Amino acid sequence: MILKELVEGLDILEICGDINANITNIAYDSRKVRNDTLFVCIEGFKVDGHQFVAAAIENGVKALLVQKNVSVPEGITVIRVADTRLALAHVSNAFFENPSDKFTLFGITGTKGKTTTTFMIKSILEKVGQKVGLIGTVANFIGNETIPTERTTPESYDLQALFGDMVEKNVNSVVMEVSSHALELHRVSCCNYDIGVFTNLTQDHLDFHETFENYFNAKMKLFKMCSKALINIDSDYGERAWEAASAASGKVYTFGIHKEADFKAVNIVTNPDSVEFDLVSMWGNGHLKVNIPGVFTVYNALAAIGCCILGGISLDDIREGLLNTRVPGRAEVVYTNDKFTVIIDYAHSPDSLENILKTIKDYSVGRVVCLFGCGGDRDRTKRPIMGEISGRLADLTIITSDNPRTEEPESIVRDIEEGIKRTDGAYITIVDRREAIKYSLENAQKGDIILLAGKGHETYQIFKDKTIHFDEREVVLELLDLC
Numbered sequence: 001m002i003l004k005e006l007v008e009g010l011d012i013l014e015i016c017g018d019i020n021a022n023i024t025n026i027a028y029d030s031r032k033v034r035n036d037t038l039f040v041c042i043e044g045f046k047v048d049g050h051q052f053v054a055a056a057i058e059n060g061v062k063a064l065l066v067q068k069n070v071s072v073p074e075g076i077t078v079i080r081v082a083d084t085r086l087a088l089a090h091v092s093n094a095f096f097e098n099p100s101d102k103f104t105l106f107g108i109t110g111t112k113g114k115t116t117t118t119f120m121i122k123s124i125l126e127k128v129g130q131k132v133g134l135i136g137t138v139a140n141f142i143g144n145e146t147i148p149t150e151r152t153t154p155e156s157y158d159l160q161a162l163f164g165d166m167v168e169k170n171v172n173s174v175v176m177e178v179s180s181h182a183l184e185l186h187r188v189s190c191c192n193y194d195i196g197v198f199t200n201l202t203q204d205h206l207d208f209h210e211t212f213e214n215y216f217n218a219k220m221k222l223f224k225m226c227s228k229a230l231i232n233i234d235s236d237y238g239e240r241a242w243e244a245a246s247a248a249s250g251k252v253y254t255f256g257i258h259k260e261a262d263f264k265a266v267n268i269v270t271n272p273d274s275v276e277f278d279l280v281s282m283w284g285n286g287h288l289k290v291n292i293p294g295v296f297t298v299y300n301a302l303a304a305i306g307c308c309i310l311g312g313i314s315l316d317d318i319r320e321g322l323l324n325t326r327v328p329g330r331a332e333v334v335y336t337n338d339k340f341t342v343i344i345d346y347a348h349s350p351d352s353l354e355n356i357l358k359t360i361k362d363y364s365v366g367r368v369v370c371l372f373g374c375g376g377d378r379d380r381t382k383r384p385i386m387g388e389i390s391g392r393l394a395d396l397t398i399i400t401s402d403n404p405r406t407e408e409p410e411s412i413v414r415d416i417e418e419g420i421k422r423t424d425g426a427y428i429t430i431v432d433r434r435e436a437i438k439y440s441l442e443n444a445q446k447g448d449i450i451l452l453a454g455k456g457h458e459t460y461q462i463f464k465d466k467t468i469h470f471d472e473r474e475v476v477l478e479l480l481d482l483c
Ligand SMILES: CC(=O)N[C@H]1[C@@H](OP(=O)(O)OP(=O)(O)OC[C@H]2O[C@@H](n3ccc(=O)[nH]c3=O)[C@H](O)[C@@H]2O)O[C@H](CO)[C@@H](O)[C@@H]1O[C@H](C)C(=O)N[C@@H](C)C(=O)N[C@H](CCC(=O)O)C(=O)O
Pocket: 028, 029, 030, 031, 041, 042, 043, 044, 045, 046, 047, 048, 049, 052, 150, 151, 152, 153, 154, 155, 179, 180, 181, 182, 185
């Protein structure tokens, strides 16, 4: 593609060199530069991409997109802009020929419920015969094809490339999780969303956003890219989100349980392994069931129902699609016998831990044992809060490690302990997660529900010096064999 076409519409501060150069590749990492590549230099949190101009030249770069002055030999075009992350999204969208215009795109943002809601929407749309793309925490999917992923929302170039692939493979709809990091760092800029959903806003990621206000504002950026918005009006930030979406989007719809809403759930029945409710809406009323427990599941279901009804799907098809939804690592029972049950769940923030513990507590006949840790290099302020929640709600807490990353696992455990000490909840600390799980199984009492929280579908554990294979589903079964 001609460079001029890639940068058309971009706010350019300065161009040096040939704007008609032919570009066959875009890279934001110098190690992926080859001949005829446009290299986009990003000032990162760890390193400055502008440092790698020499390496890019060595690899045959044709043009550079920069936000700082750089010196290059003749024959290489340099384009300077104010923000290269935004520019990367712009050129990537152009390079793959505006792929998000070619399918229906649903974007789900919020602290909790994104993965679950996307799985519900995928299941419903597949029920009516659509080919669906899904982009999120667990993996990316193109129909039945699974593509492993490291981020919830990919970098803009990778996202547009994936969209391009989805167009080639004839998807009808794409449903994606939109993380606040992605919104803040322009990973989803230039996307054309048909519907944007706000699920809720509770504490997480304050290491990155620093304040709740910044976190909220990052989430609201989604609505500037949507034709329609769907808001959880019961959420603490629901009214403000409604105002922000109304100012930005074409049409705004609401869902909820307590307040008046376009999609409202009444007569909620909670079961140990499912929820049922009646939907009331101007598009139709009806009884629905989801095989995931917890009142929070009703909110996720309402978000999915709203998207699908606004997308023209009938309530009968929605009912069946919802009933068949399964989400790996979310309230997943990995083992049960007549003595105890082991559940894994991806709760790794205060609100989600509180919700899953309350849900389990409602049905337990014996103790609730909560085993969890907190991720290293992530929001530290949530650690004592989660300790306090578990101390208050669980009969026994086993504090252990999650993904320590570059931090000392013992010091993360101590941060959690600080919170649990404010309660009279019983607890022990076992830093090694496998040993902690072993302890929970060896000491299980009749009626126990053992919750392993925080790692859900993950199949690894990240340490300072290594990443090991660690699939909690496998670990439990292996240890039970040994017990
Ligand atoms: C804070 C954050 O989000 N950082 C992301 C960001 O990194 P960065 O820009 O700081 O990158 P950097 O390492 O400083 O490098 C700067 C530039 O130099 C380039 N480089 C680097 C080395 C080299 O030899 N040559 C070269 O060109 C890099 O490719 C990059 O373009 O851009 C990178 C490329 O897209 C991401 O991989 C990286 O994610 C980090 C690893 C991360 O952990 N992100 C998490 C917090 C995240 O994004 N989480 C959310 C979900 C959260 C949730 O809701 O639960 C997500 O969407 O996954």
